[in-house]
Amino acid sequence: MHERYKVLKVIGSGSYGIVYLCKDLKSQENRVVKQLRPSKRRHRKEVELFKSEIALLHTLNHKKMPKLYETFSTDGYFFYVMSFINGDNLEDLIFYSKKTFNEQESLLILHQLLGLVDYLHTKNIYHQDLRIPNILLKNNELFLIDFGLSQQQILSAPSQLSSGSLQNNQEDTQEMKQQDYYDLGEILLYLLYTTYPSKNKKALPWTEELSLMKETVYLLKRLLQIKEPYSSVREISTDLHAALRANEREH
Numbered sequence: 482m483h484e485r486y487k488v489l490k491v492i493g494s495g496s497y498g499i500v501y502l503c504k505d506l507k508s509q510e511n512r513v514v515k516q517l518r519p520s521k522r523r524h525r526k527e528v529e530l531f532k533s534e535i536a537l538l539h540t541l542n543h544k545k546m547p548k549l550y551e552t553f554s555t556d557g558y559f560f561y562v563m564s565f566i567n568g569d570n571l572e573d574l575i576f577y578s579k580k581t582f583n584e585q586e587s588l589l590i591l592h593q594l595l596g597l598v599d600y601l602h603t604k605n606i607y608h609q610d611l612r613i614p615n616i617l618l619k620n621n622e623l624f625l626i627d628f629g630l631s632q633q634q635i636l637s638a639p640s641q642l643s644s645g646s647l648q649n650n651q652e653d654t655q656e657m658k659q660q661d662y663y664d665l666g667e668i669l670l671y672l673l674y675t676t677y678p679s680k681n682k683k684a685l686p687w688t689e690e691l692s693l694m695k696e697t698v699y700l701l702k703r704l705l706q707i708k709e710p711y712s713s714v715r716e717i718s719t720d721l722h723a724a725l726r727a728n729e730r731e732h
């Protein structure tokens with residue numbers, strides 16, 4: 482790979498990347514090295530996507546997101562090096578460690594996640610792949626990874642754009658924003674189900690199977706676009722706080 486990095490183990494193998502835990506022999510720190518899958522290295526589009534993931538990581542500066550250290554390529558393989566977050570992803574915690582989250586804990590996870598989404602959206606970055614394997618938990622602190630599908634909307638001055646392209650631009654942004662909100666709803670629902678082992682053979686809709694505070698139901702319905710979709714993180718935050726308060730009063 483690179484003489485500077487000693488591979489300790491493979492920690493992930495996703496759709497287009499292989500993720501290694503490595504020792505950086507220069508700093509003696511553990512790092513994560515992501516490699517574009519060899520079979521795809523000749524596909525220009527994949528290379529472009531990998532490069533845009535790198536460019537995006539470069540614009541991030543948040544302690545709950547990976548820090549980009551360097552990029553390199555050898556023999557036509559592309560790599561980038563980022564900080565190692567020594568936590569477990571939510572998927573492994575739920576499926577292998579059987580971790581459960583009650584209503585309050587699930588809402589608190591959403592609260593942390595919303596802060597990270599707010600940071601990204603403020604920078605016009607839309608993650609577009611908010612899922613439990615992309616969320617790491619380390620000592621109850623949440624970290625967000627995998628910006629492979631993320632998009633940064635470059636906002637041109639309105640005078641530089643025709644009104645048509647300005648409108649398209651705004652529509653794309655709205656769509657990407659809504660996608661991230663929707664994914665937050667799915668994550669919340671996922672967490673809530675961890676304490677409700679389905680006893681019913683015929684699957685019931687969540688509104689019947691889960692007995693949740695009405696504030697949580699309202700929040701979920703708007704995130705999942707069953708009710709009027711949210712238009713800002715601030716709106717979500719207001720309802721999330723109402724749900725958290727309702728839960729505190731109850732318990």
Ligand SMILES: Nc1ncnc2c1ncn2[C@@H]1O[C@H](COP(=O)(O)OP(=O)(O)OP(=O)(O)O)[C@@H](O)[C@H]1O
Pocket residue numbers: 492493494495496497498499500513547563564565566567568570614615626627628629
């Ligand atoms: N910086 C990091 N620190 C610690 N673990 C990481 C880091 N980046 C990735 N991982 C681990 O590697 C796994 C795969 O990483 P990532 O999701 O970035 O790859 P991917 O190829 O895009 O995968 P997928 O197609 O499944 O989304 C993650 O679920 C996580 O467990």
